[in-house]
Amino acid sequence: MVSGPYMFLRTRVDKVNAELVTLTYGTIVAQLCTDYDYDYTQVNQQLDKMGYNIGMRLIEDFLAKSNTGRCGNFRDTAEMISKVGFKIFLNITPTVTNWTADNKQFSLLFDENPLADFVELPDDGRAQDELWFSNILCGVLRGALEMVQMSIEARFVSDMLRGNDVTEMRVTLIRYIEDEMPPDDE
Amino acid sequence: MAAPPPGDAPFDADSRLVNMSCFDLLLIELVPLAERMARAYEASLDRPTPSPASSTTTKRTSKGPPAAPGNTTSGSTTTTTTSNTASSTSTPSITVTGANTVPASSQPSNTALLAADGLPATTIFADSIYVRLERLGFRVGEGLSERISRDRPRFNQAGLNGANVGNVNDHHLDVIKFLCKDIWGVVWRKQVDNLKTNHRGVFVLTDNKFRPLTRMSMANHAEALQRAKPHLFFPCGIIRGVLSSLGIKATVQAETIELPGAVFQITTVQPQIRP
Numbered sequence: 001m002v003s004g005p006y007m008f009l010r011t012r013v014d015k016v017n018a019e020l021v022t023l024t025y026g027t028i029v030a031q032l033c034t035d036y037d038y039d040y041t042q043v044n045q046q047l048d049k050m051g052y053n054i055g056m057r058l059i060e061d062f063l064a065k066s067n068t069g070r071c072g073n074f075r076d077t078a079e080m081i082s083k084v085g086f087k088i089f090l091n092i093t094p095t096v097t098n099w100t101a102d103n104k105q106f107s108l109l110f111d112e113n114p115l116a117d118f119v120e121l122p123d124d125g126r127a128q129d130e131l132w133f134s135n136i137l138c139g140v141l142r143g144a145l146e147m148v149q150m151s152i153e154a155r156f157v158s159d160m161l162r163g164n165d166v167t168e169m170r171v172t173l174i175r176y177i178e179d180e181m182p183p184d185d186e
Numbered sequence: 187m188a189a190p191p192p193g194d195a196p197f198d199a200d201s202r203l204v205n206m207s208c209f210d211l212l213l214i215e216l217v218p219l220a221e222r223m224a225r226a227y228e229a230s231l232d233r234p235t236p237s238p239a240s241s242t243t244t245k246r247t248s249k250g251p252p253a254a255p256g257n258t259t260s261g262s263t264t265t266t267t268t269s270n271t272a273s274s275t276s277t278p279s280i281t282v283t284g285a286n287t288v289p290a291s292s293q294p295s296n297t298a299l300l301a302a303d304g305l306p307a308t309t310i311f312a313d314s315i316y317v318r319l320e321r322l323g324f325r326v327g328e329g330l331s332e333r334i335s336r337d338r339p340r341f342n343q344a345g346l347n348g349a350n351v352g353n354v355n356d357h358h359l360d361v362i363k364f365l366c367k368d369i370w371g372v373v374w375r376k377q378v379d380n381l382k383t384n385h386r387g388v389f390v391l392t393d394n395k396f397r398p399l400t401r402m403s404m405a406n407h408a409e410a411l412q413r414a415k416p417h418l419f420f421p422c423g424i425i426r427g428v429l430s431s432l433g434i435k436a437t438v439q440a441e442t443i444e445l446p447g448a449v450f451q452i453t454t455v456q457p458q459i460r461p
Contacts, residue, residue: 014206017372019333021209027325028216031318035223050219054211061207089205114204 018091018114025115029133033122040130047132051139059144062088074173075099077150078106081141090114094169107157110167121161128163132156138169149177206375213398216319217416221302224314231310302413316419323423324430327369331428334368341432355385358454361432362389369428387454396421396448403445414442418450425450 029047036042066084071077078096086092092114098107115134121127132138138154145152151174158164301307341360366378370393380392398417402410418440425438435455442448 014375015203016206016209016375018202018204020330020372021204021212023329023333024209024212024322024326027322027329028212028219030325031322035318046219046222049222050215053218054215057211057214058207061211089208091202091204114202 019117022114022117022119025136026119033127033131038122038124038126040127044130044132044135047135048139048142051136051141052143053139054136055140055143055145056147058089058140059147062144074103074106074150077145078171082108085144098170104173106171108169108171110169113160113167116159116161116167119161132159133161134159134167141169141171146177149179151175151177210397210401213420214401214417216322216420217315218302220315220318220416221311223318224311225305227314228308228310315416319416319419320423320426323420323425324427325423326420327424327427327429328431329427330369330372330424331431334372335364335432338364338368355387358387358389358434359383361429361434362391362452364432365425365428366391369424373424389452389454391425391450391452392447393450394447396442396446399442399446399448410445411442414445418442418448421448422450425452429454 028050029043032043032046033040036046062085065088066080068080068084071080082094082096086094092110092112094108094110096106097109099105113134115137119133121131121133132155135156138156141154142152153172153174155170156168157170158166158168160167301311305311341357341364362381362383366381370376370378374393374397376393376395376397378391379394380390382390382392398421399414402414402417422438422440426436429436429452437453437455438450439453440448440450
């Protein structure tokens with residue numbers, strides 16, 4: 001099963017030190033907080049927008065690296081996100097849990113989060129309740145899934161940085177996006 | 187399935203690794219982010235067509251003391267004398283660098299160049315992007331330097347024992363080599379391809395395949411170079427931040443002549459008092 005070319009490709013996967021990404025991301029969040037005069041709602045929105053743009057580009061990388069086809073249902077999508085997507089890019093495997101009966105909502109539980117290592121939130125009495133430090137991940141997920149025709153909403157509902165026991169992201173499927181013909185192709 | 191081998195220069199043997207795409211795409215998105223913030227800042231001035239005098243005033247305002255990041259930072263905090271000295275020089279350094287960019291950015295905006303979002307690239311807009319990206323890079327450079335140099339032998343001493351200018355140059359060269367090999371290895375996963383110096387405080391670093399530019403291509407060559415320019419501001423800040431935390435004040439300018447190559451010119455500020 002394991003052929004030479006396959007091994008060659010596998011060993012060519014580029015890695016970078018996680019602390020470099022953590023430091024860069026932390027600096028971005030710190031500067032956004034300063035630029036917005038610690039209006040954490042705006043910081044959250046900007047992080048989400050950044051993530052959305054990154055997600056739209058990242059999905060191409062994901063499909064190229066993982067060699068997967070289309071997911072048949074939202075449960076399969078969740079497994080793919082957790083076990084393949086997060087594993088490929090951040091080298092973590094969040095837990096998929098808390099499905100709703102209609103299979104349109106689930107949670108991702110992060111017991112580790114490379115973006116949040118060594119991080120302390122500002123001690124201004126508000127960051128603890130208003131800033132979602134890793135909000136870029138919600139945007140990444142939304143942008144990536146939109147490129148494979150799923151409109152979703154993702155948001156954090158708890159964060160260990162805030163003192164919660166667990167970091168939990170709630171993901172909701174809004175609708176599948178229909179194929180559309182280009183306007184002049186009728 | 188064999189685990190991929192660790193990167194060229196891990197911080198420690200057990201460093202956690204993430205996919206390079208995360209860092210690549212994060213850096214790419216820094217430029218649109220800076221553009222969105224610069225556009226919002228421009229709009230907040232409530233002057234749709236700023237006069238030259240207003241531009242000058244605004245430029246001074248926008249280059250005021252850089253706001254210190256709050257507690258939300260992933261870098262470690264040190265309180266050594268050296269760090270304090272380095273920190274105290276950061277404000278004038280940024281001011282000097284900002285002044286240097288004005289001539290370069292004025293010319294493009296005079297020809298009514300359009301930015302990536304299709305709106306005019308005013309001087310305020312261009313300067314604001316530069317300051318935002320360079321400041322981010324500076325902070326990352328500071329943190330990186332602290333982290334990577336922790337387990338390293340001391341650089342050549344620089345005038346601490348009353349030595350002459352020669353030792354200052356030796357120190358600078360030693361630090362620049364650290365930048366070219368260790369810092370570049372961790373951040374861009376390769377070493378600088380070429381280092382030149384005039385031995386009077388100017389260093390030119392050439393990277394023939396500069397990582398942030400490798401994912402870019404455009405049909406129009408000149409436009410590609412123009413669009414690539416902001417992607418060099420963050421790396422300029424990294425360089426200046428690394429040098430600053432190791433006691434060297436400098437200005438950094440960058441250009442790309444042919445994608446994906448990049449050239450960085452570092453001009454160190456020579457010490458005023460020579461023992």
